[in-house]
Amino acid sequence: MSLYWEERRDMEQVLFRWQGLQTLEAYLKPIASHFYTRNNVLIYVTGGSADWTINEQVIRLEPGSLAGIAAGSQVEIIHAVGFGLKGWVIDFCQYEVLRTDPHGGELMRQKWSVPAEGPVVLDILAKDEVGEQLEQLAFPGKGRSGIEQELIRQQLLYLLLDTLYKAAYSGEQTGNQAVKDKQIANKAADQAVLNSIDYVHQHYDKSLTREAMAKLADLSPWHYSRKFRAMTGKPPLEYLNQYRIFRAQERLLLAGALAQDVAKQVGFEDAYYFSRRFKQFTGVSPKSYVRSVASSRICVLSATYAESLLALGIVPHSVLVVPLLLPEHQRKAFERHGVKMIPVPQYMIDYQAIQAERTQFIVSPMISEGTRRHLMTIAPMAIGFAADMMGAISQLAVLFRREREAERVYAAISAAAAEARNQLADVIRTRATVMVLRVEPFGYRYLGAHSFGVSRILYRELGLTIPSVLNEGQGWFNPLRLEQLPLANPRYIFVENRITEGEDNQQSLQALMSSKYWRQLDAVQNNRVFHVETGLWVNGCGPIGHAEILRQIIASITKQAAQ
Structure with missing residues (x-):
């Protein structure tokens, strides 16, 4: 095996180097259904099946698949069979050998380009020994030196790269057009099956047979069934x-319809x-379903909604959380129950994790149509609840038949707000102004007085006053220029240094603190500025968080008022 892989473009010589090895399950676990590859990777699949979109190119991964994906590629997991793929992921990098003298040279790291027209090159390896070698490298036994391990890694890396390069150039170099035609035909058949699945989702209420579904894909029933099951x-x-x-469960719960109509x-x-199949899938009859759903394996896609369900006496099985933004009271409540x-990245949904938890019902905030369609294949769901806690609690209570519990939650919230008003009576009576200022990477916003969440708590429940020049803002957070601050000149300022994954607000925060407009504010000069957490x-403005936010408001304002 040659030490170098040579590409004769302008006589340059390049070297590939093994960087790391991990199981495919471990590679996918911390990421969601959409992600970017940080390094060049070779993916070798030993089990499972899935459809991925890589920079808008759809590929099928199945046992024996070997895929090469360049760093920085955008990946979306479209369909996964069972609980996902099994296999191995090799990180590697490419170096150019710089010939600086006759006796040797130095290495310069290069960007690897996939040797194909698309962002990925795919081939099928019918070699069991590849998987065995990878497993031995991942779990090395005794008897091999470090040098031996390194040689095996490099040999295997070049074997796999050799396979991919030959696959990429096979049509051009060997004239194997039949192989290329077969690959194109397989991709077309896969897409036809995906199109038929979309048709099923849109026309599930119509009479459909396997033969009719196969005809939609222009495949024989046997061939169609095999591909359908693989997907x-x-x-x-x-x-x-x-x-x-799934759709029947939604109708029974959301519309209260009769079983025979559903x-x-x-x-x-x-x-x-229908009743027999319903019980086979759910374990209960259609008549008993509504009473049983609250105790099923509910997955909530919003931590605030999960907090509200706990307040109603419903314990969800799982909840998606963004660790960076998870407030302490929610973490403790979820652990206690x-x-x-x-864990998911901000603004992302981990479809595989939801499916792996054997989710039986999904509770979701407003989501995109594409996300909704994907989730509808995993479990029945309810979406579109109010963004504000008060409205969401009412809707959740109706959905799960917990209206009495909701009344108790509302009574507790009202009592806490009344007690807070008593403690802030002097501030409310004098109409001292209060502002929430958000710091973002590219500017500033202020919390409007006519919105939800903390806006409702400050300006409607507590009756605090927003500066008059800001009262017209109808949005949740409204754009703000620094030169507007002296016109507002609030007596109390709560500053939210907004937390967003992958962004840094320090430059905006420093610009604010050093601004002449900021320094001349009454609240700044008299130490009435309070920093609050995005989380x-x-x-975190649910029933439990509501009480914590009230405590922070009271503690901040009354402490300064006393001084």
């Missing part, structure tokens, strides 16, 4: 029936057969 993990009719039952609405002509926290004041 979804289920035969076509079982998948269709499960999707119908059966026809979701594509079952026979109400008895045994709610599994699924609590923005993401």
Whole structure:
């Protein structure tokens, strides 16, 4: 095996170097369904099946697949069978050998370009020994020196790269057009099956047979069923029936419809057969479902909604959380009630993790149409709850038949607000102005007085006063120029240095603190500026967080008023 992989473009010589090895499960665990590859990777699949989109190129990964993906590629996991893929991920980098003298040279790291037209090159390896060697490298036994291990790594890396380069250039160099034609035909068939699945999602209430679904994809029923199962993990009719039952569960819960009416609405002509299939999928009859759903494996896509469910006496099975923004009171509440926290990056949803938890019902805030369609294949769901806690509690209470519990929650919130007003009576009576200023990477915003969350607490529950020049802001957080600050000149300022993954507000914060407009404010000169956390004041305004926010407001304002 040659030490170098040579590409004869302008006689340059390049070297590939092994950087690391991990299981595919470990590689995918900390990331969501959308991610960017940080390094060049070779992915070798030993089990499972999935469709990925890589920089808008759709590929199928299945046992034996070997994929080379360049650093910085955008990846989306479209469909995964079962609980995802099994296999190995090799990180590697490319160096150019700089010939500076006849006796040797130095290395310069280069960007690796995939040897194909698209962002990924894919081939199938029918070699069991590859997986065995990777496992031995991941879990080395005794008897091999470090040098031996390094040689094996490099040999295996070049073997895999050799396979990919030959696959990329096979049509050009060997004239193997038949192989390329077969790959194109397979991709076309895969896309046809995906199109038929979309059709099922839109017309599940119609009469559909396996033959009709196969005809949509222009495949034989046998070929269609094989590809369909590889993509979804289920035969076509079982998948269709499960999707119908999901939609039936939603109708029973959200609309309160009768079972026989729901059966026809979701594509079952026979109400008895519908009831039998419903119980087979859910474990309960349609009549018992509404009473049982609160104790099922509920996954909540908003930590604030999960907090509200706990206040209503409903313990969800799992909740998506952004660790950077998770307030302490929510973390403690979830741990105390045994709610599994699924960590996700900000603004992302981990479909595989939701499915792996065997989720039986999904509670979600407003989401995109594409996200909604994807989640509808995992479990029945309810979406579109109010952004404000008070409205969301009412809606959740109606959904899960917990209206009495909601009344108790509202009574506790009202009592806490009344007590807070008593403690802030002098500040409220004198109409001292209060402002919440948000610092962002590219500017500043202020909390409007006519919105929800902390806005409702400050300006409606407590009756505090916003500076008159800011009263017209109708948004949640409204744009603010620094030169507007002296016109507002609030008596009390709460500053939220907004936390956002991957962004840094320090430059904006320093510009604010050094601004002449900031320094001349009454609140700044008299030490009435209070810093608050995004996690609590923005993401944590649920029934428990409400009490904590009130405590912070009272402690900050009354302490300064006493001074």
